[in-house]
Amino acid sequence: MTDDPRVGDLGEGQILQAILARLGESRAEVGPGDDAAVLATPDGAVVATVDTLVHGPDFRLAWSSAYDLGWKSAAVNLADIAAMGARPTALLVALAMPDDTRLSFVTGLADGLRDACDSLAPGCVVEGGDLTVSDTLTIAVTALGVLGGRPAVLRSGARPGDVVAVAGDLGAAGRGLALLFARFRSDDGTPVPVDADGLDRGERRDLDAQLRPEPPVRAGERAASGGATALMDVSDGLVLDATRLADASGVTLAIDSSSLGGDPASALSGGEDHALLATFPSSRALPDGFRAIGAVVERMAEAVLVDGHTHEGRGGWDPYSDWDAARG
Amino acid sequence: MTDDPRVGDLGEGQILQAILARLGESRAEVGPGDDAAVLATPDGAVVATVDTLVHGPDFRLAWSSAYDLGWKSAAVNLADIAAMGARPTALLVALAMPDDTRLSFVTGLADGLRDACDSLAPGCVVEGGDLTVSDTLTIAVTALGVLGGRPAVLRSGARPGDVVAVAGDLGAAGRGLALLFARFRSDDGTPVPVDADGLDRGERRDLDAQLRPEPPVRAGERAASGGATALMDVSDGLVLDATRLADASGVTLAIDSSSLGGDPASALSGGEDHALLATFPSSRALPDGFRAIGAVVERMAEAVLVDGHTHEGRGGWDPYSDWDAARG
Structure with a gap:
């Protein structure tokens, strides 16, 4: 199907372009397209976490659509930022996929990433990432967030009586x-x-x-x-x-x-x-x-x-x- | 060999402990062990990038030792931070590996990560990460850095005469x-x-x-x-x-x-x-x-x-x- 090419038949630039067209507008000082993203951290601290979804242990393609996977890979990382008392501001998405993956799969995944951010953490956008070939479809998402001037809330502060x-x-x-x-x-x-x-x-x-x-x-x-x-x-x-x-x-x-x-x-x-x-x-x-x-x-x-x-x-x-x- | 167990025979906590013992001391406000890391960004900006090494397209285990892979996965990301004119301060490492991976492989990888940071970007430390099972050994490294009060140097600023x-x-x-x-x-x-x-x-x-x-x-x-x-x-x-x-x-x-x-x-x-x-x-x-x-x-x-x-x-x-x- 020429309508839905395999990523192995496309150049990295074409795949990236299709993904970027699905993501919201960058809100970073430097968004996708340079060697790295630059994000504002007004109070002098950044919260950072990474979590990976791997085909097999973490999802099955019979059960999860590309959109679901994009959504879930964003959501689980947004939750980790929230768990520090922080507000997520950016995701970096490292996507490793077999070269027979269809482009529609990649754009579906991008739609899920975007919609999860819009719904769960408005203002958070995919600001960078990486594309690689792999036998095993793998989505590693890094989430970054800001604390709004407050200290992070750790696991260690619970006190008797709370x-x-x-x-x-x-x-x-x-x-x-x-x-x-x-x-x-x-x-x-x-x-x-x-x-x-x-x-x-x-x-x-x-x-x-x-x-x-x-x-x-x-x-x-x-x-x-x-x-x-x-x-x-x-x-x-x-x-x-x-x-x-x-x-x-x-x-x-x-x-x-x-x-x-x-x-x-x-x-x-x-x-x-x-x-x-x-x-x-x-x-x-x-x-x-x-x-x-x-x-x-x-x-x-x-x-x-x-x-x-x-x-x-x-x-x-x-x-x-x-x-x-x-x-x- | 009970001396060198498979990661599939260990709990996540045991694997993490072995890795953390190899990494340098955290320099973050919040290092490994909570839901996310918290890093200082004194000038109100953070530089962030991710790059993935995948078994097959990116490396062969006959050619690369675990130490080499740890080193290289750090080095390529440190280079992307440097390419913005920034100083790397922290890595997050998402490691997806087959459950028959030996613990010595994981610790070798951690040694390589640490030594690459110490050698190429002193002060940069692995401050977080994620462990997952996968059929395909995959190392996704996120690097974070700071700009020291200067603006990032982009690809777009070259002028005739330079x-x-x-x-x-x-x-x-x-x-x-x-x-x-x-x-x-x-x-x-x-x-x-x-x-x-x-x-x-x-x-x-x-x-x-x-x-x-x-x-x-x-x-x-x-x-x-x-x-x-x-x-x-x-x-x-x-x-x-x-x-x-x-x-x-x-x-x-x-x-x-x-x-x-x-x-x-x-x-x-x-x-x-x-x-x-x-x-x-x-x-x-x-x-x-x-x-x-x-x-x-x-x-x-x-x-x-x-x-x-x-x-x-x-x-x-x-x-x-x-x-x-x-x-x-």
């Missing part, structure tokens, strides 16, 4: 992944395209949370200005990430499962939620979008207690010990 | 790649390990330039403070990159091949040099490390002239149209 709170959904993305594995594979385990017709509203929501997540990016800055003592992204399951926050702060987090909605098991151990976990002094009103799920107490043997007990369920997701290619 | 100058080697890295393809493949084209015993001193130097490049990173800041009107990294061959600078500036670059050393053909079209190409007002003395190779003239039909003529040789390297997996 309220534990979250913004964003817990559990849906993990349920969505389980749904994909349970319902959208052939008999031999191969992923097959999603037919949403047979899904009820809750299942569709779970699938959306997995494939096109909407982390509460703006709640990061609200947490910082609302006095958060600690803040982090919940990406590997609430219990595991709460343990990390508790360990960094030298406290114990006591979580009340009745505050976790109708499916507390998924909320506790789901993974890929990209919710924000925060602690606030009990004297402060919770910022918009946050809800209380527990309290910070003096450090005990356990870093996290659920309803006063050790959590016995699955703790969360480790990409090295948990991923099994044979699963499909 | 001197064209370069810092760093031109041609050796391309010759080194040709040497690998010519001498270190088996009969069926498979790369075989390099035996340096049969190489003369010049060939060893070429190989080093290809596998462990030493771009003149500190010359970037010297160019900026020395009045450079335009500056860029030469990564795809001098003629191709000079064309880009000429087009961005709306001028023609007239290059004198007698200034290009003993192998002008390689210097003009080599690729992966990571030299710095700059233009300076003729009234200024060239900063340390730069040598004149020509002059900027009013724009003509050709963007680049070599000894007054159109360059007829190979122009440079395009990762999409030039890469052929079947080559070996």
Whole structure:
């Protein structure tokens, strides 16, 4: 199809041009086209993070469209910037793809990147990147952000007496992944395209949370200005990430499962939620979008207690010990 | 070998710990361990770039050690920061690797990253990153830098009458790649390990330039403070990159091949040099490390002239149209 060429039949310049046409206008001092981007950091600090989506362990092309992948690769990085109490300002996108990738795939990915930024972090734009050939489709996104004159909110500041709170959904993305594995594979385990017709509203929501997540990016800055003592992204399951926050702060987090909605098991151990976990002094009103799920107490043997007990369920997701290619 | 476990048999935390032990001490306001790094940008601007090395198109494990790969993945990104007239301050490293990768490979890579920073850009440290499983070993490095109060030096500022100058080697890295393809493949084209015993001193130097490049990173800041009107990294061959600078500036670059050393053909079209190409007002003395190779003239039909003529040789390297997996 000459209408939709393979990237291997195009020059790097042509591919770049097609991508740049899809992205919003640069807001940087120096945007795409030079050796590097130059971004304003008015308060003398920049927040920076990188996260990679890899074909196989992180996504399947039967389940995720190019648009979904662009969206998700932006969203998960925007969430990490938010988790410092910062506002995302720019993405750099390193795209490595097989040379039989269609140009429409690349432009779909660019559309997803742009729309995720516009929707979740208005003002944030793709300001640079890199194109490479690879046997494995890989999207590494670097996100940069600014703090607005405030200090970053770390994982280590939670104090006994603080309220534990979250913004964003817990559990849906993990349920969505389980749904994909349970319902959208052939008999031999191969992923097959999603037919949403047979899904009820809750299942569709779970699938959306997995494939096109909407982390509460703006709640990061609200947490910082609302006095958060600690803040982090919940990406590997609430219990595991709460343990990390508790360990960094030298406290114990006591979580009340009745505050976790109708499916507390998924909320506790789901993974890929990209919710924000925060602690606030009990004297402060919770910022918009946050809800209380527990309290910070003096450090005990356990870093996290659920309803006063050790959590016995699955703790969360480790990409090295948990991923099994044979699963499909 | 339990002495050298596969990363697939370790948890993410164990791999991270082994990497962090190899890297220099963080110099960031917030270094590795939180959701994102926070870096100081004293003059209110940050320079940011990303470049990816992919197993296959960008390197072969028969030819490059883990240390070489760490070194090169840092070096090529440090060069892009230098090419803005900036000083590199931090790297973020997104590492995607097969789960049968040995831990010693990961630590070797970390050693190479650290030593390249220490040698080429003292003060620059790996301040964050990401680990993922992938069928294809992929190293995406984001480099960040600061401008020291000066404006960035773009590709677009060259003016007729300026001197064209370069810092760093031109041609050796391309010759080194040709040497690998010519001498270190088996009969069926498979790369075989390099035996340096049969190489003369010049060939060893070429190989080093290809596998462990030493771009003149500190010359970037010297160019900026020395009045450079335009500056860029030469990564795809001098003629191709000079064309880009000429087009961005709306001028023609007239290059004198007698200034290009003993192998002008390689210097003009080599690729992966990571030299710095700059233009300076003729009234200024060239900063340390730069040598004149020509002059900027009013724009003509050709963007680049070599000894007054159109360059007829190979122009440079395009990762999409030039890469052929079947080559070996």
